[in-house]
Amino acid sequence: MPQAASAEVAAAVADAHRREWAFVLAATVRVAEDIDAAEEAVQDAYAKALATWGGNGIPQNPGAWLTVTARRRALDLRRRAATAERALPKLLVPGESGGAEETGSDEGGIPDDRLRLIFTCCHPALAFEARVALTLRLLCGLSTAEVARAFLVPEATMAARITRVKKKIAAANIPYRVPAASELDERLDGVLAVVYLVYTTGHTSPSGADLMRRDLAERGLELARMLHVLLPGNTDVAGLLALVLLTEARTGARLDGHRDIVLLENQDRSKWDRQAIEEGLALLREALAARPPGRFALMAAIAAVHDESGSWADTDWDEILGLYHLLMERWPSPVVRLNRAIALGFAAGPAEGLAELDALGAEPQLARYPYLAAARGDFLVRLGRAGEAQVAFGEALILAGNEVEQQFLRSRLAGLAKGLPGQR
Amino acid sequence: MSKYLILIYQDEAVARQADGESISASYQEFQQRRGSSLLGGAALHPSSTATSLRRDGSGGFTVTDGPFVESKETLGGYYMIEAADLDEALEIAREVPAGVGVEVWPVRVAN
Numbered sequence: 001m002p003q004a005a006s007a008e009v010a011a012a013v014a015d016a017h018r019r020e021w022a023f024v025l026a027a028t029v030r031v032a033e034d035i036d037a038a039e040e041a042v043q044d045a046y047a048k049a050l051a052t053w054g055g056n057g058i059p060q061n062p063g064a065w066l067t068v069t070a071r072r073r074a075l076d077l078r079r080r081a082a083t084a085e086r087a088l089p090k091l092l093v094p095g096e097s098g099g100a101e102e103t104g105s106d107e108g109g110i111p112d113d114r115l116r117l118i119f120t121c122c123h124p125a126l127a128f129e130a131r132v133a134l135t136l137r138l139l140c141g142l143s144t145a146e147v148a149r150a151f152l153v154p155e156a157t158m159a160a161r162i163t164r165v166k167k168k169i170a171a172a173n174i175p176y177r178v179p180a181a182s183e184l185d186e187r188l189d190g191v192l193a194v195v196y197l198v199y200t201t202g203h204t205s206p207s208g209a210d211l212m213r214r215d216l217a218e219r220g221l222e223l224a225r226m227l228h229v230l231l232p233g234n235t236d237v238a239g240l241l242a243l244v245l246l247t248e249a250r251t252g253a254r255l256d257g258h259r260d261i262v263l264l265e266n267q268d269r270s271k272w273d274r275q276a277i278e279e280g281l282a283l284l285r286e287a288l289a290a291r292p293p294g295r296f297a298l299m300a301a302i303a304a305v306h307d308e309s310g311s312w313a314d315t316d317w318d319e320i321l322g323l324y325h326l327l328m329e330r331w332p333s334p335v336v337r338l339n340r341a342i343a344l345g346f347a348a349g350p351a352e353g354l355a356e357l358d359a360l361g362a363e364p365q366l367a368r369y370p371y372l373a374a375a376r377g378d379f380l381v382r383l384g385r386a387g388e389a390q391v392a393f394g395e396a397l398i399l400a401g402n403e404v405e406q407q408f409l410r411s412r413l414a415g416l417a418k419g420l421p422g423q424r
Numbered sequence: 425m426s427k428y429l430i431l432i433y434q435d436e437a438v439a440r441q442a443d444g445e446s447i448s449a450s451y452q453e454f455q456q457r458r459g460s461s462l463l464g465g466a467a468l469h470p471s472s473t474a475t476s477l478r479r480d481g482s483g484g485f486t487v488t489d490g491p492f493v494e495s496k497e498t499l500g501g502y503y504m505i506e507a508a509d510l511d512e513a514l515e516i517a518r519e520v521p522a523g524v525g526v527e528v529w530p531v532r533v534a535n
Contacts, residue, residue, distance in 0.1 A: 092509050125510055172530040173426040175509040 020063035021141030026113035032074035045070035130165035207401035239287035239297030245280035246303035317347035370399035427531035434523035450521035465503035
């Protein structure tokens with residue numbers, strides 16, 4: 001192999017980190033039979049790549065090179081632990097997967113264990129926030145500091161959380177295995193919920209200075225893509241990936257030049273990513289083949305109505321309202337009811353929407369949810385009830401945690417104070 | 425194989441009623457079906473018959489009537505089981521005909 005310049009090597013290693021981390025780690029966990037030891041071995045392999053690819057050249061298949069190197073290192077670590085008679089808690093690696101096919105071996109004969117890794121990270125016996133943290137750490141290769149930043153908690157807190165969850169996996173003997181076919185659907189729901197949370201946290205950050213956390217949104221998209229590769233033909237996975245793509249397609253139009261929010265109503269639709277929309281629509285057709293359609297497929301179908309509409313005025317609100325009715329049957333949650341009320345407001349008129357929103361006022365799950373008050377404010381403005389709208393936007397401002405959303409609400413309040421009820 | 429302790433919780437009122445009764449048919453059936461995984465187990469008298477000994481910090485104990493934590497759900501019994509992994513343990517635990525539910529605790533193995 002020819003020698004490579006150091007910048008080229010650094011770029012190749014960074015690229016392999018992004019693309020291959022989950023594959024390399026998943027394959028190494030099987031050999032190490034211990035998550036911590038596997039992580040150490042994989043980190044060593046990436047360090048070795050950085051040190052040696054310059055002199056030896058960048059390998060044809062970086063993923064295979066890294067996996068072979070990491071597995072060799074993991075065996076070394078095991079031998080050393082054995083001679084030191086340190087009894088490591090062993091991660092249980094059952095020989096065969098229970099149900100779903102393992103997706104063969106695309107890296108020089110090494111089995112693809114990424115499904116095992118994600119099902120272990122998202123095991124229902126682990127706390128939900130721990131599943132999310134572990135997935136970002138082990139599947140996406142984020143450092144503990146990066147995971148901590150993503151959820152705006154101190155690094156020490158996140159480190160303790162990750163240590164605790166790894167201890168539980170070892171102590172409770174959570175197996176490194178793809179669930180049996182009979183439990184696959186139920187267990188997959190838990191995995192999809194984690195991926196969806198990663199994406200939505202990135203799409204609209206619950207707090208902080210930025211509206212979006214692009215790093216997290218991209219990781220969410222990558223995880224959804226990975227699942228689609230690993231479980232081809234699964235309609236729930238196709239539905240989630242469609243939803244993410246059809247939502248992600250509008251990213252470029254969500255902020256104006258001053259980094260202020262542009263509502264869907266006012267977005268420049270030429271800035272939407274047509275390629276992502278086309279890809280999302282194709283996946284949506286695949287996802288809608290399931291009867292009855294799943295939760296994510298229905299949400300993706302709603303996003304698709306907006307994406308396919310040439311303008312705000314052309315939006316087919318009756319279609320959207322019908323899809324929300326179906327979603328309520330499939331996934332009856334207060335947030336879905338809130339969104340259905342908004343759709344009703346646009347389909348039947350703001351008075352109808354407002355009445356439905358008011359009926360949600362007593363819903364405890366929405367008590368601290370800023371979008372209920374903001375939606376009420378918007379319908380009140382449309383009804384010319386500026387004074388009540390001010391109260392509603394004021395309430396939303398208190399509840400909103402994201403600074404860009406706070407700024408948006410302040411500007412709407414300022415517009416109302418100036419007697420410009422229509423301004424948004 | 426790993427060992428797990430299954431703690432069986434039931435409603436305190438139900439527990440009092442059942443006090444002194446022989447083992448129910450549903451438990452008998454469970455024990456027959458899962459006999460090969462069961463290492464031991466027992467049903468307990470109601471929590472009102474339990475006694476707590478809490479260390480008082482000066483070498484002795486404070487003796488109190490009842491369990492450490494009083495709650496509507498009370499410990500009614502336990503099984504010690506052996507299972508390949510947590511998934512199998514949870515599968516067995518699901519079949520315990522517990523009134524309220526069960527907790528599954530991995531048992532520490534001495535090095």
